[in-house]
Structure formats: C-alpha cells, structure tokens
Amino acid sequence: MTRNGQEPSPVNDRAAHTHRLVDSEKWLGLVMISPALLYIVALIGVPLVLAVLYSLSDITTGDPNYHIVGLRNFRNVIQNHVFQRAVWNTFVFTIISMTLVLVLSKILALVLMKDFRGKWLARFLIMLPWTAPIALGTIGWLWMLDSVFSPIDWVFRSLGLLGTPDALLGPNPNLYWLGVPTLAMTSVILVHVWRMLPLATVIVLGGLSSIPQDLLEAAEIDGAGFWRRTFQIVIPLVLPIMTIATLFGIVFTFTDMTVVYVLTRGGPVQTTQVLSTWTFFKGIEGGDLAQGAAISLFLFPVMAAVAILMLRLARRTEVA
Numbered sequence: 001m002t003r004n005g006q007e008p009s010p011v012n013d014r015a016a017h018t019h020r021l022v023d024s025e026k027w028l029g030l031v032m033i034s035p036a037l038l039y040i041v042a043l044i045g046v047p048l049v050l051a052v053l054y055s056l057s058d059i060t061t062g063d064p065n066y067h068i069v070g071l072r073n074f075r076n077v078i079q080n081h082v083f084q085r086a087v088w089n090t091f092v093f094t095i096i097s098m099t100l101v102l103v104l105s106k107i108l109a110l111v112l113m114k115d116f117r118g119k120w121l122a123r124f125l126i127m128l129p130w131t132a133p134i135a136l137g138t139i140g141w142l143w144m145l146d147s148v149f150s151p152i153d154w155v156f157r158s159l160g161l162l163g164t165p166d167a168l169l170g171p172n173p174n175l176y177w178l179g180v181p182t183l184a185m186t187s188v189i190l191v192h193v194w195r196m197l198p199l200a201t202v203i204v205l206g207g208l209s210s211i212p213q214d215l216l217e218a219a220e221i222d223g224a225g226f227w228r229r230t231f232q233i234v235i236p237l238v239l240p241i242m243t244i245a246t247l248f249g250i251v252f253t254f255t256d257m258t259v260v261y262v263l264t265r266g267g268p269v270q271t272t273q274v275l276s277t278w279t280f281f282k283g284i285e286g287g288d289l290a291q292g293a294a295i296s297l298f299l300f301p302v303m304a305a306v307a308i309l310m311l312r313l314a315r316r317t318e319v320a
Contacts, residue, residue: 048300054293061287073294082270083295086278093189093274094253100193101249102242105200109208112201130198138262141191145177145263152177181271184264188272192259196252200245207241208234247310254302275299 058069077083112123129137144151153174156162162169169175177187211234219229257276260266266273266281273281275298283292 051293051296054289055297057290059289061289069290073290077291077294077298082273082278085270086273086275086295087298089185089272090254090274090276092185093192094250097189097192097196097253098246098249100189101196101200102246104193104197105204105245106242108197108201109204112205113208126201127198129194134195134258135262137195138191138259141187141194142178142263145187147174147176147179150174150177178264179268181268184268184272188260188263191263192253192256195259196249200249203241203245204238207238211237244310247306250306251303254306255299 053066055073056068056070057066058072059066108126112119112126143149153162156169156175157173161167162175163171163173165171175183177183215233216229219233224232255276257274257280260272260274260277261280264272266277275295279292279295279299282295283289286292
C-alpha cells in the first residue's frame, strides 16, 4: 500500500527495479568491462583456440581440410634445428636488449632530471624513435647498415678504424653488418634497443619525478653521496615501476618480429631467426599453418608467466 492507500502499479515496480539495476555497482561494472572482455575474446581468445586446433592437425594453405594428427607437429618442430636456433636467439635477443634498455634508460632519465640548455630538444630527440613507425625506422637502419654505402662504415674509414691493414676494425672497406652472423645479431639488438629506449626512459623518468625531493635533500645533508643515494633511496623507490616496465619490455621484445624481418629476415643462414619470425615464415610464407601454429604456441608459456608476474606485481603495488 502507498501513502494514499493505493496499490503500487507494475509500471512503478519495473521503473524502481530498473533504477536499482542502474545504480548497482555490480551490474554497472559488468556493463563497463564487457567491451574490453569482448575485445580480448575476439582478438586473443579466438586466435588462441584456432592455434591450438591447427597445431593438432595437418592443415595447410593448399589443403584447408582439417585432419587430427595429434602431437606430430610439436615433435617435428622440436627436432628442427632452425627452431632450436630460434629459441636460443629469442632468449639472447630479449635478455641482452632488456639489459641495455634498463641501463641506458636509467642514465638518460638521470640526465633529463637535470636542468640544462636545450633540454626540450634532448627530450624530443629521445622520443623521436618511439613516435616514428617501427617499419619506417627499421628501413632507415637497413640503409645505414648497407654492405656498400653504410654511413657508419664511412665514419669508421674516415677515423682510420677501418679499411687499412693496421685498422682496429679490420682491413676490409666495409663491416658487412647484416652479412656476418655476429654483426647481424648485434645490429638487430642495437636497433631494437634504439626502438625501446624512449618508452623505458619516459617510464623511469616518471618514477624518478615521483620521488620526494625532501628525502633526497635530507640524505644529502646527512652526508650521503651520489652512489649511496642511488642504491639506498632512488633504486628501491623506482624498482616497482622499473619492474613493470621490464615485464612490458619482455613482452614487446619476445614477440617482436619487425626488426628481424626487415633487417635480416632471419639470415645470414638462419643465425638471427627468432620464434616470431620463424612462425611467420613457416606458417604464412611457407603455407604450413599447422607447424606455424605449433611454433607460435611455444611463446605461450613465457607470455603466461610474464602476465602472472604483472598481475602479482600490480596487486602488490596496489596493496602497498
């Protein structure tokens, strides 16, 4: 009964029920997060299921008929020497690249924290590699590392470091950056570091900017030098942010194929092949969708472990 003695109408009940649903945090949260869930399912969940199904079959681009073959593709992939080399190169590529990125980003962030003339120009030049399309930037490096017209080799020849019998880098007029296995892997790593360094620098710079200045000033008054302040104050406070940046960098580096594809295409003689490029060459260009899917699934355990670490670190940071 209402105040005037009338029974509540069904229309009013439905309106009140709808109002309660709109005000409910539970239903509002589900509605707000549903687009992200649909996006993840469509672009990650469905391809992952297809990759698992393809890896258990003999499907190719020439014969799209689906026949279950079990784990045969995984056995063939593991026994392939190119796959074994790609696994090794992927870990070497990731570990060395991320180590260089962390060290250099910390140095650049510390420099950019200081006030000096032309600081805005320095920040612009550091961010430029990240704003440029990765394929376009890598094509620029492909020209710079050319076996005949490399400007890097020209600089070395001008300095007397290359092209003479007693030169430090050898008597040849060029280093053949992308034609020698060791130099090719070095070139791929350096170009990837050039690509990732701006983002890492910005992240570390943000972490350094969040450190209370009165804490550093108090440590300096107490007689703490640069290294003591760095290892006892700066690094512990920036470590959570750097850890998150490292995990994101591992994901980007472990799954990146653009730099290797544009510069070397896995050469010379598969010495710079990584899992992502070998998956593309085998599954897309080679037409063997089944083996390509099997190779791609070897990336899943590493990516899952990194994702778990990210979630745990994010939760620990939120609790802190």
